[in-house]
Amino acid sequence: MTRRYDGPTWDDVNEGDALAELRYPISIKTLMLELMGTRDFAPYHHNQAYTQARGIRDVFTNTMFYQGLFGRFATDWSGPRSKIYSLDLWMQDQLCPGDVALVTGTVSSKRLEANASTTHLDCRILSNERTVARAGVVLGMPRTCSDVVRDR
Numbered sequence: 484m485t486r487r488y489d490g491p492t493w494d495d496v497n498e499g500d501a502l503a504e505l506r507y508p509i510s511i512k513t514l515m516l517e518l519m520g521t522r523d524f525a526p527y528h529h530n531q532a533y534t535q536a537r538g539i540r541d542v543f544t545n546t547m548f549y550q551g552l553f554g555r556f557a558t559d560w561s562g563p564r565s566k567i568y569s570l571d572l573w574m575q576d577q578l579c580p581g582d583v584a585l586v587t588g589t590v591s592s593k594r595l596e597a598n599a600s601t602t603h604l605d606c607r608i609l610s611n612e613r614t615v616a617r618a619g620v621v622l623g624m625p626r627t628c629s630d631v632v633r634d635r
Contacts, residue, residue, distance in 0.1 A: 490562015493600035493624040502560045505586040509578045521547045543577035553606055553618040556586045561622050566632045571619040582610040599623045
């Protein structure tokens, strides 16, 4: 059986292209699953009294959550044969239970390098019209449906 590649190739992508938005609701369950998976038991990720006593509105997601959400967003768009080469993260605010993370992104540039065809994305997580985090993601993408994306 021949399997078709289900993602864009590097040649299909243009600078300025917008990626489809991703909405991700944040709940206490989201936080507890994240904490168990990352083993980040810092009190401001699970103890509401602790965070509120320090003037923070509620418990909030951790750094690895943002990295994972941006990674998912990029690879949902780019397909299973792409690879994340780098992800630069800037956190600006918190995501708390009841928030809905709106992830957006655009293709900021493309580069044909010696061993890779790379696509650079500018991504944001917004909630309640405020920017919560930004990321620059560099993806290795296949140029054709039969290309293999190499590790860097």
